Amino acid sequence: MNHIPHHHPGPDLLLAYAAGTLAEAPSLVVATHLALCPRCRAEVAGMEAIGGALLSDSSAATPVSTGLLADVLARLDGPPLAEAPRRRQVPPGHNPVLPEPLRSYIGGDVDTIRWRRTIPGLHECELSCSGGAVRMMRIRSGMGMPQHTHHGDEFTLVLQGGFTDGSGHYLRGDFASTDTSVDHRPIADDDGDCICLAFTDAPLRLTGRFMRWLNPFIRA
Amino acid sequence: MQADDRAEVDRLNDLLLRVARQRDRQAFVTLFHHFAPRLKSFLLRAGMEAGAAEETIQDVMVTVWQRAETFDPRLAAAGTWIFAIARNRRIDRLRRDRRPTFDPNDPALVPDEADGSMDTMLAEEQTAALHRAIRSLPPEQADLLKMAYFEDKAHSAIAEERRLPLGTVKSRLRLALARLRKAMAGDDPAGETL
Ligand SMILES: [Zn+2]
Numbered sequence: 001m002n003h004i005p006h007h008h009p010g011p012d013l014l015l016a017y018a019a020g021t022l023a024e025a026p027s028l029v030v031a032t033h034l035a036l037c038p039r040c041r042a043e044v045a046g047m048e049a050i051g052g053a054l055l056s057d058s059s060a061a062t063p064v065s066t067g068l069l070a071d072v073l074a075r076l077d078g079p080p081l082a083e084a085p086r087r088r089q090v091p092p093g094h095n096p097v098l099p100e101p102l103r104s105y106i107g108g109d110v111d112t113i114r115w116r117r118t119i120p121g122l123h124e125c126e127l128s129c130s131g132g133a134v135r136m137m138r139i140r141s142g143m144g145m146p147q148h149t150h151h152g153d154e155f156t157l158v159l160q161g162g163f164t165d166g167s168g169h170y171l172r173g174d175f176a177s178t179d180t181s182v183d184h185r186p187i188a189d190d191d192g193d194c195i196c197l198a199f200t201d202a203p204l205r206l207t208g209r210f211m212r213w214l215n216p217f218i219r220a
Numbered sequence: 221m222q223a224d225d226r227a228e229v230d231r232l233n234d235l236l237l238r239v240a241r242q243r244d245r246q247a248f249v250t251l252f253h254h255f256a257p258r259l260k261s262f263l264l265r266a267g268m269e270a271g272a273a274e275e276t277i278q279d280v281m282v283t284v285w286q287r288a289e290t291f292d293p294r295l296a297a298a299g300t301w302i303f304a305i306a307r308n309r310r311i312d313r314l315r316r317d318r319r320p321t322f323d324p325n326d327p328a329l330v331p332d333e334a335d336g337s338m339d340t341m342l343a344e345e346q347t348a349a350l351h352r353a354i355r356s357l358p359p360e361q362a363d364l365l366k367m368a369y370f371e372d373k374a375h376s377a378i379a380e381e382r383r384l385p386l387g388t389v390k391s392r393l394r395l396a397l398a399r400l401r402k403a404m405a406g407d408d409p410a411g412e413t414l
Pocket of ligand 1: 005
């Protein structure tokens, strides 16, 4: 049974993605959410329709060079332009944890992630993306993350397990978005490790005492 | 007015279908004459030089020809389909970034709910309603919406350029999107003012 997400990216973020102005790193988190969220897919399709209407309506048309049509016609039967992204094949019958486009960025499903332990209870793996830092996080069941705030935005997408912070409970497909105003401390659910995809556009700033890094949080 | 919008949506869809099904070059030339000047404005506003814009138009129109068989008017109007191609080409050209996208055939994708309650209106009628609703947007919302789509700028840069607080830009965009979504759902706001 698929979980239908309850927490979504805000309309500004979906609009920036649909309009093509969002950088690759945050787009990866948004697009991976779209794979898990029919509601936001419909939303983005509507926003693309708005883009299409603005384009076809546009009274501001700029004349093109006289030779342009001939140049295009001469290329019609030429070699195809690369358009579609390359995807990794999934063995038949296999139901991956990680959806596209994330799976292709990682080069496989969760079992292929090369985790690196950063602090007790937390493993991470940086992904290579332009326009910000994106990483996979695996938080041990029941662990609290260090309390922190951000200079910029942070987006977190749950892929397995779940976590709770001051703003709610997040499960597979849920998209958490925090900005400078939020000082939060997510705690992983105690029924299994929580695996997330996280984007930050500025370094984290720890606000709690350093000891928080070291002490596993035990849920009451 | 209403009938005109619908007729124009049908005309463009039809031309693209003729390209897809019959490899109709005359239909393609008509699409070129409609879209090339609009694409040029779109690309210039995003900050491209005229030469780069025309090279990009070539790539967009060649892609339209080569991928026409993937066009499905039940999913998106011709203008929307071409907008998506142009947007992706613009990203390639201006940023050399990848644009991550989901894969509709991915076994991990959570499928749409089966009842399809979203689209009770015909896709063509939705698009026509959208055209009407865009024309009836308050000018300050329409201005920001066009910037958000046509200029390759973050909302914070738009706020700076228009000397508006970021919160105002975001709330006007949200209002505009909400109105347009209502229109697409068959709730025509053309008579409302705000
Ligand atoms: Zn969503």
